[in-house]
Amino acid sequence: MGTDDGMQLAYYIVLLVVIGGAMLFELSGRGGQAIRQMMLWVVIFAGATLAATWWTDSGARQQVLEGGRIEIPVGRDGHFHLEAELNGVPIRFMVDTGASSIALGRDDARAIGIDLADLAYVGTAMTANGEVKTAPVTIDEIAIGDIVDRNVRAWVIGGEMDGSLLGMSYLRTFARVSFEGDLLVLER
Template structure:
């Protein structure tokens, strides 16, 4: 179909199958008094199977919508992130044991925590010395140097991680190249970002 790539066409087909399953379920329910018991049970299983198959086919879209920041480790140990609806990649990591949602920003030099996230992970932003500056989506912000006891992304945990805390208003925390450079390779294929760890 013109204007649709392969992924979009596949999603359209899966949505069509799911719609057929739902309509079939509804119609069979209304016609149940006129159907035999065996036929009723057969239709229930047919439409249930079609619905499950359709949901499986739409699993990537559901993941992007419901869990866009959840990192998934594949069989090779690579971390896979799905593109969110706003077009960006986010990663839910644990900082000092506390979940933090990061925007994965290959254009950022360092890890930059918002004041809110810093406070959540046990850092008092009011007690910091803000002597650095960084350009963010909200403009220039002053920064304070900190070290994170632990940062865990999927199965990979790093200790004593250098980072910064922003003094001004930020829409969220950034995961920049000072952390991403520890991976051997970063690739983007469609709506998937894959982080391949370095081998020992």
């Protein structure tokens, strides 16, 4: 469960406690009626949560189409997020045209089999949070649907970074990178 999911769950729990507490206070002393109304509110709350989750997630997945075309819809946060398999492990990237190369967060690097203790942080990068040390690595395989690239250069970020960035060094491997409304389109 991600940080955003945890915060959303906490919000829903607090909302349920507030509504439930108000209902109990209002209906105290009316036993059977109070239980029926509480159950009704639980069903309404569950239905609203399900509908909200379905609505925000529907259509928000990338599509890999024939001919090497990838369509990535804009996320709720206004950024484009692409999922790729690195060395067989699914990794979620934020597409960043301001990043010069692939920047892996430490957790993602560890997940794809990179031993962080063996890295030499010989480079530096300027980020929104200031300058950070970077270590060059080679990713054995990046797969996005049928599109597979091997021996791809990347950098592991030495500082704290949530997730990983897919920068220009990889985006340049596509013949076309364009925006079509709320879609980012990559074509080989």
